[in-house]
Every structure is written in structure tokens, then in C-alpha cells.
Amino acid sequence: MDDERMTPKELDSMIKHLAVSLEKPVYPDPMEAPWIALPHIKAGSIGWRMGGGEDYLSYFSDWFSQLSPDYQNNYCQNNPEPEGWQGFYERRKTSQQR
Template identity: 50%
Template sequence: MSLQAEDELQHALLPLWLEFPEIPRYAIGWRMGIGEDYRYKFGDWWDTLSPQAQQLYQQRYPAPIGWRGWYADEDWDEDDEEINTDLA
């Protein structure tokens, strides 16, 4: 990995499952309150990273079983859309 990618991750945020391990992936806690705030903060931060830094981050913080595929979601609001469609 490049030094630039390393530099980008100097002040990395923790992934959602480490910051709030008590909130399951599809729980309402990611759609309201402190979980929602962190989710958007993380997404805004993630969007600033280069592809190399994102890859390095994923290697450092591999998604646990219940979160697999989460990094691949380009639009993290997609989970909300799927749930809203299911409820309609």
C-alpha cells in the first residue's frame, strides 16, 4: 500500500460494528439517534478516502460475519430502501 493511503488512515474512524457493537447491522439504532449520526459521519469520512485507502482500511477492519458485504454497498442508504420496500 502507498504511503498516501497510510496517511489517509492516520485518523481513521472505527467501523460501525466496532464503534457500537451492541447495535446489530439492520437494527433501528442505525436509523435514529447516535447510531444514525455515526453512520452518516462514517459515510462522509469514507467518501473522502482514495480507493487504495479504502482497500487498506478493509484489510485492517474486515467485516464480521453479520456485516459481510457492507463495504461493497456503494450507497449505504440502500439498506433503508430495502427495508422500506419490504414494509410497504
């Protein structure tokens, strides 16, 4: 049987690759719009600026920014902004263009 152990250099490379992979969150696709995922947090609430709401909004914004413009438009049509959330998608589209 051949010796299949990794060299120290190969092992170091694999550990670095895994560490980088773990830093990148894996998002469900599609993510639920914030008002669907956390309906108990109202638009404009401080709950979106701290705690679980802030985390979800951050993850959603990262996920949304990775979508193609066509996918974004389709998502927006299928998940319209409810009252109080007008401009939510447009702000995310604008922020990624900077």
C-alpha cells in the same frame, strides 16, 4: 503601533469563512468501523437508522467516501466485516460512484 483592526469587509469575509468551516465535520482518522464503535447495536438494527447509530453511520460514510481507493481497500483489509455486515464497504464504495 500600527492599527491592526480589520475593515468591515475583511471581518465579514472572516465570519463567512468560519461559518463554512464549522459546517464541515472533522473526522478522526481513521474512524472506527461502526461495529467497533457501537458494538451494542447489532447489524440491521433500527439503531442504525435513528439516534446515535444513524449519526455515526452518516459520519463514517462521509469519512469513508473521502478516502482514496487504495486507502479504502487497506482500511477494509484491516477492519474486516464481521458476520451480519457483509457488503457494508461495497455499498459505500458503490454509493460514492453515483
